[in-house]
Every structure is written in structure tokens, then in C-alpha cells.
Amino acid sequence: MSASLPALPEIAAACQAMRLGVSASELHGGLCGWLCGGGENSPQWLRRVLVDEDLPAPGSGDPLDALRLASAAQLEDRDFGFELLLPDANDSLEARSGALFDWCRGFVGGFGLATGAEPPLSEEGSEALADLAQLARATAEPDGDEEDEAAYAEIEEFVRVAALLLHGDCALGPRHRRSLN
Numbered sequence: 001m002s003a004s005l006p007a008l009p010e011i012a013a014a015c016q017a018m019r020l021g022v023s024a025s026e027l028h029g030g031l032c033g034w035l036c037g038g039g040e041n042s043p044q045w046l047r048r049v050l051v052d053e054d055l056p057a058p059g060s061g062d063p064l065d066a067l068r069l070a071s072a073a074q075l076e077d078r079d080f081g082f083e084l085l086l087p088d089a090n091d092s093l094e095a096r097s098g099a100l101f102d103w104c105r106g107f108v109g110g111f112g113l114a115t116g117a118e119p120p121l122s123e124e125g126s127e128a129l130a131d132l133a134q135l136a137r138a139t140a141e142p143d144g145d146e147e148d149e150a151a152y153a154e155i156e157e158f159v160r161v162a163a164l165l166l167h168g169d170c171a172l173g174p175r176h177r178r179s180l181n
Helices: 008-017 024-036 045-050 063-076 093-115 123-136 146-180
Strands: none
Touching (some): 008 063, 024 045, 024 063, 045 093, 093 123, 093 146
């Protein structure tokens, strides 16, 4: 079992304290996009993902550093223990879907920063990235029923698997190719 992510309220408080201007879910999406795109797993991630060289690097034990360490470990987990930092089922469908779309916005941005204009994607990876970009443009609806709950669960699982696929294409694949040479 891979490392657990810090709690959403803890990351939200850290974002607010640092006046980052992004939600906890969007920040986690950006971090995961960065890592999936092959971006460096270092304490400097916050500067890279938010494109702000003035941001301090989160220190050891800081919730944002714990987020980086847990996210990187989950992406490398061979048991696919990767999780998205999203509100739990007690929150409204609108809040959860809005956070999921925020996560996708962050992911697409972080991924683009790490890979550049032409990432080395498989056909499935290209389709997954296009789908994530489409979700990043979506907005949450205020009402929902059981059918919408089921759709949300499917979309959340798709996003999780898409991130792992992109991580395989752009982070794991190149790393394995280098180790073979």
C-alpha cells in the first residue's frame, strides 16, 4: 500500500496560508500532471507547477511536501494505489464534480509544463489527454440524481486511470528505456 495523501482540508489550509490562488484539488492535479509528464520530483515542485520562482519550497514535514511525497509514491505503486485529492462523498455532487474539474485543469497545466508541446504519447495516451482537457473545461451542475452520482464515479475512475496511463507514457516509459541502454 502506498503512502496516504494528506487530508483535503490540510492542503486547502496550506494553499490559503500561502495565498496560492488555487484550490487544493487543482494544486494536486497540477502536481500529478507535472509528475506524470516526467517533471522532477523535488521540493521545488511548487515553483515549477505554479510558474512562480518566488514561492518557497515546502519544507520537510510541511503538508505540501507530504502531498508531493505521497503523490509520487502512489504514481509509482504497482498496485495502482493512486488517488485524487477530492472532497469525500459527504460533500455535494456539485462540490465534488467542481473539484474534479479543477483537478483536471491543474493536471493538464502541470502535464503541459513538464512535457512541452509534443509529449511522447501512445494513441491511448493522446485520447486520454484530450478527454482530460475536455473535462478541464467543464463546469459543475448544481443539481444531480443517482444517475449523475454513477456518472461522477465513472468519470473519477477514468481520470485516475488516465493519469496513470499518461504517467506510463511520459515518466515510466522513458525511464525504462534509459535503463535498458
